[in-house]
Amino acid sequence: MTTIIALAFLIPLGIVLQREAREEAIADAAGRSATVAGALLVSTEPATLDRVIDATGGDPAGRPVVHGLTANAAPRSGGGDTAGDSRARSRGEDVTRAIQGRTPLVVDVPGGVVRLEPVPLTDRVVVVEVFVPDAVLHEGAGGTWLMLLVVAVGLVVVSVIVVDRLAARAVASARGLVKAALAVGDGDLDVRIQPSGPRELAEAGYAFNRMADRLVTSRTDERELVADLSHRLRTPLTVLRLDADALDSDDTSAGSFSDAELDRRRTIRRIRQAIATLEGEVDVLINTTRKTVTQDTGPAMCDVSEVVRDRMVFWAALAGDQNRPHKVLGAQLRIPVRVPRAELAAALDAVLGNVFRYTPQGTAFEVVVSRRDGYVAVRVDDAGPGIADPDRALRRGASDQGSTGLGLDIARRVAQQANGSVSIDRARMGGASVVMLLADAEAAPRQMSRFGLVGRLARERDPGNRRWPRPRATDN
Structure with a gap:
């Protein structure tokens, strides 16, 4: 754009300057012609005119030429009757036109232009011709x-x-x-x-x-509200804990008991464990939400394998009571992700809780941890009836089972916090397969091609469509 503006301004300027140079050269010729015309009004003697013409100076080829100096002499092509220079360049008709018009003329001729100025004398009209070569017209161009x-x-x-x-x-x-x-x-x-x-x-x-x-x-306001609501749970939890403490002993290691008594004591143990876990989670909520935003130092990290092993200690006891076969695969090595431990544990509990809540007792399940291509997958498979509408199940507040519909949404939000996603598919065991995909905190950044990046961004726009290959199940 700047180049176009510069050219649009400078090209006309150059043409104007070139035109001014031409007009200046013609004006100089007019000055020399006026000198000769003034001398003609004083004297028409050839010797006098030659001296005046020589006095005008300049290139000899461009010195003035006088046409019609001899009385009754008609101008001829090639100069006619002249004084000072016989090499006139104007044509006879141009000289005649200047005499008849009694006005100066500028005529183009080969090699330049000539200026013809008629000078009326007593008995005739003579014409002073001044030749301006092209070199002078375009001088400095x-x-x-x-x-x-x-x-x-x-x-x-x-x-x-x-x-x-x-x-x-x-x-x-x-x-x-x-x-x-x-x-x-x-x-x-x-x-x-x-x-x-x-x-x-x-x-x-x-x-x-x-x-x-x-x-x-x-x-800050949201955290304070959560802290206040969590604190309100302390009163009913305290009542539940006192009632649980008042129940009979849950020890099943000493003595012999009937099957009914064993089930009752195990139920008491689970109630007490659940109350203790709930009190701990409430304490974590209160302590976490009371922190101000300025005290946050960045995203927390946790070990996925450690969280899976810890939570399966709780769920394995419940699975044993319900005769549910279960496996834990791939949770031996340390695998860090950028998610707070409590949030990952809550997400895993939400997914496992759905297995226990919506599948019949005795239904098998497995928890598999795998690591590949910069991502960590936590997969929970079951042998239940599966999920008929996976998209609806992933929407917050939507449930076909009469629940709050927040379980899988909790898992989805935790996964997105770790730059991942949650997907639902049909499990190899026949039921539902819920995969939480989390970004590997130790994965080295990869240099991706331009088209690969476009494809990656397209997949991230719809994280629910991401699928994770299921490894071959083996006993842990």
Whole structure:
């Protein structure tokens, strides 16, 4: 655009300068012609005219020529009757036209132009011819165009530098805004930006800072509300714990008991364990939500295998009471992910709780942990009836079983917190297969091709469609 503007301005300027140079050369010829015309009004002697013509100076080829100096002499083609120079360049009809018109004429001739100026004398009209060669007409044109070209290049270079600096400021402001937005998306609500750049980007920066302040306030209020609600649960939990303590002993290791008595004592044990677990979770909620946002240091990390082993200690006892065969595969090695331990445990409990809640007693299940391609998969399979509508099951608050519909949504939100997803498929065992896909915290970043990145972004727009290959099940 700058080049076009420079050319649109400088090309007409060059033409005007060239035209002015031509007019200046013709004006100089008019001055020399006027000198000779003045001498003719004083004297028509050839010797006197020769001295005047010599006095005009300049190139000999361009010195004035006088037509019709001899009385009654008609002008001829090639110069006619002349004084001072017999090499006239004008044609006879041009000289005649100048005499008849009594006005100066500028006529193009080979090699340049001639200026014909009629001079009325007492008994006749003579014509003073001055030849201006092309070299004089275009004198300095090459330098003028070269200067204009240099000016155009200079304007383009300067404009590019100025635009680059302005664009650099705008790009730097946009990059800072994007970086801050990504940081907020990763959970860092302390990030703020210094608004800069063009007015629109500066306004966007101020709006971003206000948004971040509102998010901090809303998150703090939400945590305080959760803490208050969690604290309200202490009273009914205390009553439940006192009632559980008042029950009979749950010891089944000493003495011999009937099957009914064993079931009763195991039930008492599970009640006490559930109350203790619930009290612990309430304490964690209160302690976690009481922390201010400024005390958060970034996303927490936990070991997936350790969480799976720990939670299966609880669920294995319940599975034994319900005669449910179960397996735990792939939970031997440490596999870190960027998810708080309590949240991953809650997600796993939500998925396993659905198995116990919606499948008949005696239904087998397995928990498999696998690691591949920068992701960690926690898969829970069962041999139950499966899930008829996986998409509906993943929607928050939607349930076909009369529950709150929050279990799988908890798992989905935890997985998304770790840059992953949750998917539901048909299990090899015949029932439902729920896969929580989490980003591996120790995975090295991969250099992906441009088309690979496009494909990756397309898959991330619909994380529910991501599938995870199921490894061959083996006993742990």
